[in-house]
Amino acid sequence: MSPSVSDSTIDELAEEVRRATNAENTTEAIKLALMHELERLQRQRSFEERNAEVMAMADALGATDPQFDLKRFSDEMWKGR
Numbered sequence: 339m340s341p342s343v344s345d346s347t348i349d350e351l352a353e354e355v356r357r358a359t360n361a362e363n364t365t366e367a368i369k370l371a372l373m374h375e376l377e378r379l380q381r382q383r384s385f386e387e388r389n390a391e392v393m394a395m396a397d398a399l400g401a402t403d404p405q406f407d408l409k410r411f412s413d414e415m416w417k418g419r
Contacts, residue, residue, distance in 0.1 A: 343349070349364075356367035 352364040352367050352371075355361070355371050356364050359367060359370055361367040361370060
């Protein structure tokens with residue numbers, strides 16, 4: 339059964355996708371657009387997943403030095419410039 343949509347905006351978007359993808363017809367264009375959107379959503383990772391990866395990288399660097407003076411380090415780095 340073919341979907342029936344009576345919305346001029348959707349018609350315009352489907353035609354734009356059809357032209358951009360060289361799809362044979364608007365049905366094929368809609369199919370491609372929906373497939374790509376599903377793929378995009380499946381690739382997305384939650385903030386918690388991405389944050390856990392970053393935190394693991396930070397943990398792998400080791401403990402911080404409580405004696406480290408960032409101001410002095412920065413000043414030394416810029417000396418002579």
